[in-house]
Amino acid sequence: MTIIPVILSGGSGTRLWPASRSMYPKQLLPLTGDNTMLQQTAQRLNGMADKTNDCMVICNEAHRFLVAEQLRAIEQSAQVVLEPEGRNTAPAVALAAFLAAETDPDTLLLVMPADHVIDNVAAFQAAVAIGCEAATDGKLVTFGIVPTRPETGFGYVQATPDGGSAVAVKSFVEKPDRATAEAYVSGGEHFWNSGMFLFGAQTYLNALEKLAPDMFSACKESIRNRSDGDFVRPDSDSFLSSPKDSIDYAVMEKTDDALMVPMDAGWSDVGSWAALHDVRDSDGDGNTIDGDVYTHDCKGVFIQAESRLVTAVGLEDVVIVETKDSTLVVSKDKAQDVKAIVDQLNEQGRAETNLHRQVFRPWGSYDSLENQEGFQVKRLVVKPGAILSLQKHAHRAEHWVVVQGKARITKNEEEFDLGVNESTYIAIGDVHRIANPFDADAHIIEVQCGDYLGEDDIVRLEDNYGREGTNT
Amino acid sequence: MTIIPVILSGGSGTRLWPASRSMYPKQLLPLTGDNTMLQQTAQRLNGMADKTNDCMVICNEAHRFLVAEQLRAIEQSAQVVLEPEGRNTAPAVALAAFLAAETDPDTLLLVMPADHVIDNVAAFQAAVAIGCEAATDGKLVTFGIVPTRPETGFGYVQATPDGGSAVAVKSFVEKPDRATAEAYVSGGEHFWNSGMFLFGAQTYLNALEKLAPDMFSACKESIRNRSDGDFVRPDSDSFLSSPKDSIDYAVMEKTDDALMVPMDAGWSDVGSWAALHDVRDSDGDGNTIDGDVYTHDCKGVFIQAESRLVTAVGLEDVVIVETKDSTLVVSKDKAQDVKAIVDQLNEQGRAETNLHRQVFRPWGSYDSLENQEGFQVKRLVVKPGAILSLQKHAHRAEHWVVVQGKARITKNEEEFDLGVNESTYIAIGDVHRIANPFDADAHIIEVQCGDYLGEDDIVRLEDNYGREGTNT
Numbered sequence A, B: 001m002t003i004i005p006v007i008l009s010g011g012s013g014t015r016l017w018p019a020s021r022s023m024y025p026k027q028l029l030p031l032t033g034d035n036t037m038l039q040q041t042a043q044r045l046n047g048m049a050d051k052t053n054d055c056m057v058i059c060n061e062a063h064r065f066l067v068a069e070q071l072r073a074i075e076q077s078a079q080v081v082l083e084p085e086g087r088n089t090a091p092a093v094a095l096a097a098f099l100a101a102e103t104d105p106d107t108l109l110l111v112m113p114a115d116h117v118i119d120n121v122a123a124f125q126a127a128v129a130i131g132c133e134a135a136t137d138g139k140l141v142t143f144g145i146v147p148t149r150p151e152t153g154f155g156y157v158q159a160t161p162d163g164g165s166a167v168a169v170k171s172f173v174e175k176p177d178r179a180t181a182e183a184y185v186s187g188g189e190h191f192w193n194s195g196m197f198l199f200g201a202q203t204y205l206n207a208l209e210k211l212a213p214d215m216f217s218a219c220k221e222s223i224r225n226r227s228d229g230d231f232v233r234p235d236s237d238s239f240l241s242s243p244k245d246s247i248d249y250a251v252m253e254k255t256d257d258a259l260m261v262p263m264d265a266g267w268s269d270v271g272s273w274a275a276l277h278d279v280r281d282s283d284g285d286g287n288t289i290d291g292d293v294y295t296h297d298c299k300g301v302f303i304q305a306e307s308r309l310v311t312a313v314g315l316e317d318v319v320i321v322e323t324k325d326s327t328l329v330v331s332k333d334k335a336q337d338v339k340a341i342v343d344q345l346n347e348q349g350r351a352e353t354n355l356h357r358q359v360f361r362p363w364g365s366y367d368s369l370e371n372q373e374g375f376q377v378k379r380l381v382v383k384p385g386a387i388l389s390l391q392k393h394a395h396r397a398e399h400w401v402v403v404q405g406k407a408r409i410t411k412n413e414e415e416f417d418l419g420v421n422e423s424t425y426i427a428i429g430d431v432h433r434i435a436n437p438f439d440a441d442a443h444i445i446e447v448q449c450g451d452y453l454g455e456d457d458i459v460r461l462e463d464n465y466g467r468e469g470t471n472t
Helices: A037-042 A061-073 A089-103 A121-136 A178-187 A201-211 A213-224 A236-240 A247-252 A273-279 A332-347 B037-042 B061-073 B089-103 B121-136 B178-187 B201-211 B213-224 B236-240 B247-252 B273-279 B332-347
Strands: A003-008 A056-060 A079-083 A108-113 A140-145 A156-158 A171-173 A190-200 A258-263 A288-290 A293-296 A302-305 A309-313 A318-322 A326-331 A358-361 A364-372 A375-382 A390-392 A396-404 A407-411 A414-418 A423-426 A432-435 A442-450 A459-462 B003-008 B056-060 B079-083 B108-113 B140-145 B156-158 B171-173 B190-200 B258-263 B288-290 B293-296 B302-305 B309-313 B318-322 B326-331 B358-361 B364-372 B375-382 B390-392 B396-404 B407-411 B414-418 B423-426 B432-435 B442-450 B459-462
Touching: A003 A037, A003 A089, A037 A061, A056 A061, A056 A089, A061 A079, A061 A358, A079 A089, A089 A108, A089 A201, A089 A213, A089 A247, A108 A121, A108 A201, A121 A140, A121 A190, A121 A258, A140 A201, A140 A247, A178 A190, A190 A201, A190 A247, A190 A258, A201 A213, A201 A247, A213 A236, A273 A302, A273 A318, A273 A332, A288 A293, A293 A302, A293 B332, A302 A309, A309 A318, A309 B332, A318 A332, A318 B326, A326 A332, A326 B318, A332 B293, A332 B309, A364 B364, A375 A432, A375 B375, A375 B442, A396 A407, A396 B396, A396 B442, A407 A423, A414 A423, A423 B423, A442 B375, A442 B396, A442 B442, B003 B037, B003 B089, B037 B061, B056 B061, B056 B089, B061 B079, B061 B358, B079 B089, B089 B108, B089 B201, B089 B213, B089 B247, B108 B121, B108 B201, B121 B140, B121 B190, B121 B258, B140 B201, B140 B247, B178 B190, B190 B201, B190 B247, B190 B258, B201 B213, B201 B247, B213 B236, B273 B302, B273 B318, B273 B332, B288 B293, B293 B302, B302 B309, B309 B318, B318 B332, B326 B332, B375 B432, B396 B407, B407 B423, B414 B423
Parallel strands: A003 A056, A003 A108, A056 A079, A140 A258, A288 A302, A293 A309, A302 A318, A309 B326, A326 B309, B003 B056, B003 B108, B056 B079, B140 B258, B288 B302, B293 B309, B302 B318
Antiparallel strands: A108 A190, A140 A190, A156 A171, A156 A190, A318 A326, A358 A364, A364 A375, A375 A442, A390 A432, A390 A459, A396 A423, A396 A442, A407 A414, A407 A432, B108 B190, B140 B190, B156 B171, B156 B190, B318 B326, B358 B364, B364 B375, B375 B442, B390 B432, B390 B459, B396 B423, B396 B442, B407 B414, B407 B432
């Protein structure tokens, strides 16, 4: 028997804006330690007997390079499956199950959202071990979080606990009102629906074939017609013909084989800045401070400064999050309403909901230091071994000064290396490329001059990352 | 009879940090309109019959170019007197009085702090007109602000009002406790001590000679031995031999000739962010918003964003001030405590209390876009007609790209012009200069590379602003 994590990385983490952006969402951020939430999730089974070093990540196209890079950084081998479009959890897990079943239909799939925190990994693994026995026995296991407060924002699973063992699910219940939630907490028969599941690949597929046959066949077709490369790309047309549904609705609520394993492992969905503050350490005044921050007479504040000095005076229960391009100040009891700001920004077509000022590319990153009518100053960081596309621009010229490391430049027919304090000029229309065949990051200050400076003024003639002919 | 404003511009406005910096303090900021508080103060007598277009500004050396530039911008002729060091208000005004008396001993001096707001200029001028009659008659006039709240942060002047006319001062009283302040407001015989005065130059000097003879002779000597140029520079040794004292203590409390004119003119000392919010317009929820700001569910907030997006959710009575290098978030009822943050920053030797990221020089300004080990990116703005010093650096090379306007470059023996999208390279040790003999601002992106990038790595060989041989 083997067990592999199936990590659902489709969320966008709107309520953790401005740290979380649609192109760089919550699960890809190191919110509670040095590793990102995706990395923590991928390593959550480490040390368990039946754990292989494989995992599957289901994510969307836009995040593929970041996901791959983060898994590479922790030496985690993974199949990264690119969902053509989100269809909720049941079809996503069906893709994973069809893939896993090709190798071994008995493989156990531990389905986990990529953006949850588990503080007590030992307790988590103990619950999973109990789940494994049931799953090996053909059951579909859900993990019910022992509730610590009368939360009205979660659904609940009803079951009569019997120590820590797997017990039959009596019912799934929707988000309750406050009084009902309080009764659930004191009653001891209701658990938070965590969105974590464990079952054999073939067991899930059999249930799906019976309970959601359209979804089953759409996903089966989609995997059969996939293309494989660095990423698994299921066939889009087949996948989009699948109904949208959650694992709960499509399978767990309908099957007779649903069991629940209770889990008391310091779980949090980190659903808001207030929830994140709850799982972070704080000082004697309840303050949690990251970065270049000075406070005076503050209590219960959570302040995160990424790029500049942030100061706070006389505040109580307030969250301040500073990034290179945006600052959010929110009262902790209104932390859920950050979404309202993101909605406002989206209505205005603001880029700050999608991208950070520092934009990550497969070759490294760029950061806009100054952007004005007629010119822009960027800092490029090119990773060792990386090669940008061979490209040209119709509207802008570029001045490059290398300020750290070394870079190899192609400029029309020439090729030459630039070291620190050396520069070159790329005129409008010059065919050019930056490569870094050296050992350290190359940092280049780029001054762009031109009448149009959009990222889409680019013609890619060659690209090592399969982006020829595109301008994204 | 002529009346000239004597503007005391010595304050540093700590409690309005991070907008106010010791090198760019409160009075030099446009806090309540398009003009700065200094400019508003200089123009506060405009339209009065006896007003000339002269004024005097007493400020410190570090602010001289900014003060001169702001007065030039509003076409205000002025004598700018550079205090060698602050000795409180009585000696500062003595310098002005000695200077004015050289031309006409009967000149009336209207002494005003540079950093107060007067909302109702007509009421202000009416009070000044009443004061003029008394001052012409040899009296020393103080203006008492009709109190609008039981303020415990101000001193009070006691007098029995008689309509708006000038009345004898009964006493000057120190900052009261809350109960006393409430009694003052309801009693109608106590007025806020505004720090504004009106008297003839010779009248003041005569009073000073009698009441503070050491101060009188020190200031007399200091003015006699001054050097005149673009700025009036009183002799430092003489001036520093003067005792420190305020006009109130040194003169007003001791003379028999003190009169008070009541003033009800929407006065504010703008002593904190909360006080500034009070004098600004706000919307139906009591919110005042400047810059790129989005709010949701906020009341009574004052948000000022200078350079980036600032967002606020669920806040009440909070001030947020964002500048290019710092952000302050302060509860309005703790607005006075911003000073505690400034003290903390000063203890750590942080530059953010002294300078803005954009630093103003007589030739224009520079702004640090990125500053890292081994390199720095700056944006220089050179005003039309300006010439930077002829200089060289021992530790850094500079790459310049002109991105707006045109600049004339001296590089060792060469001189040449650079337009938009043109660049040059200044090696370590190259003698160089930037000039702008053209009609529009020249904007230059400068990439510095070197092992030491401090501003003090500069040898000035020639300087149009009298800074040869210095590195500041």
